[in-house]
């Protein structure tokens with residue numbers, strides 16, 4: 186080996202390797218050979234392992250490539266899906282209220298004539314509450330969420346131009362209807378159009394579905410095609426000798442609101458619109474000018490409060506829906522409020538005779554506000570951009586209307602600030618209930634006299650004229666109705682729930698006749714088959730006013746009424762003060778939806794004693810509560 190190394194040291198490396206291989210070959214048993222052989226084997230194995238690893242890496246690379254390819258495909262699909270969603274959203278926006286955010290459907294009057302300003306209506310003074318419109322952006326931010334804006338609404342090209350007021354009305358009704366759906370109120374609110382109430386033509390009315398009671402009104406006019414028309418419509422036509430314009434449109438909405446007020450509302454909301462421009466208006470309950478300032482202030486504060494947060498806003502509607510669903514604000518066992526008694530307050534005229542000096546409406550600014558100097562194109566361009574503001578104002582109108590209705594039903598048609606009576610005039614607006622007619626119709630009834638104790642239902646009249654709301658409870662609401670010319674009166678109970686309306690009416694009617702029929706205490710009650718379902722027709726019972734309750738307890742009239750009831754073999758399961766009333770000179774128990782047959786005379790006598798105790802307790806409680814309450818009653822707008 187040493188020899189070999191000596192010989193090869195100076196040779197180039199490759200020759201050294203070759204020579205060494207040769208030497209190894211010639212000396213297979215040399216110890217170095219086995220070592221080198223082992224090393225070579227190791228090297229080969231290592232190389233093999235490396236080759237395998239390389240292969241695996243190559244395979245992995247290939248897999249990675251495939252994966253990357255798949256990911257790229259997925260990315261592409263996601264991008265496509267995103268595009269589809271965006272496209273879907275765009276399409277949805279085009280057929281939902283969102284479209285109005287982008288562009289409101291401004292109307293162009295294609296005629297040369299201006300809006301119709303009826304001469305039948307006198308001027309009414311408009312008191313503008315400037316800051317009211319400023320609340321709209323709070324309302325939009327706090328109230329109108331994504332779900333609201335996604336409500337289906339297809340802006341239709343046909344609404345872009347109009348020749349006649351009716352076309353404007355079509356587009357206004359469509360928008361209003363959509364907003365009622367968006368606010369989830371369509372189960373409770375209906376829209377009726379072109380109704381004459383006590384001589385006033387109302388273009389659009391919001392009505393309470395179960396009995397078509399109107400509670401808010403809209404006056405529609407053609408959009409104006411000139412500055413002069415616009416001025417005349419919104420600010421009144423200037424008389425040659427007067428400085429101020431004669432605002433007959435304000436007068437018209439004033440008359441419509443006054444007519445609806447005759448159903449018993451202390452105050453009312455209305456709206457004037459051309460489809461392009463909108464203005465919220467309302468009535469004053471008082472004729473004292475000083476009070477008007479206070480009311481403007483109060484109204485503004487209330488609307489600011491209502492729109493200040495999501496909770497207050499949602500609360501208004503929640504209370505409204507709850508009340509409509511459950512009648513939860515009716516006469517509860519706890520408070521048993523006073524009931525309205527029907528009295529004739531005024532004999533004057535066909536409808537309220539307001540002296541010109543007392544014809545006032547409060548109004549918001551016109552939305553969108555326009556400068557007198559703007560030309561038609563500028564006005565239209567501005568309207569197109571004002572969708573959110575317009576929608577917010579209409580929503581405010583609907584919601585405040587609901588608030589008015591909630592208050593009205595809660596107080597059984599009696600304003601907390603008024604004595605518990607119903608104003609009645611010779612010409613009353615009414616809803617006409619007719620056998621087999623598909624719906625209530627509206628009209629006016631001229632009443633010579635009001636005969637509350639006359640109750641003629643044999644045979645049942647074909648038509649009943651429903652004029653006033655009397656009370657609202659868990660199962661239904663009661664209204665005062667008249668027969669033709671008012672020679673006879675009755676109370677009608679409309680049951681809330683359509684699904685068991687007929688059964689309840691028949692059951693309660695049968696209960697009345699079982700309890701009071703035999704002894705002939707109360708004349709027979711009847712079921713009236715209107716197309717919307719059955720309702721219960723009964724005599725009108727005069728309420729026992731709160732002030733008289735103690736006297737009635739003490740003089741034994743209540744005891745007598747309870748004993749009379751018990752003598753029929755039944756007991757009443759819902760004793761409360763608002764379920765006691767007069768029929769002529771007798772006191773009777775109302776609301777016979779929940780009675781129980783009781784054969785045992787002893788048990789019936791115990792029921793009488795317990796009922797008396799309950800009424801006595803309530804009276805004490807009410808008197809105790811009333812003391813601090815009477816110190817100051819705040820009037821609600």
Ligand SMILES: Nc1ncnc2c1ncn2[C@@H]1O[C@H](COP(=O)(O)OP(=O)(O)OP(=O)(O)O)[C@@H](O)[C@H]1O
Nearest residue numbers: 524656657658659660661663676724725726763776
């Ligand atoms: N015949 C009537 N005459 C005058 N008013 C009436 C008459 N019937 C009912 N009312 C008034 O209508 C209100 C509601 O009627 P009623 O109590 O029958 O309804 P309800 O839904 O069963 O109410 P509650 O939840 O109190 O049980 C009464 O509290 C009363 O004020």
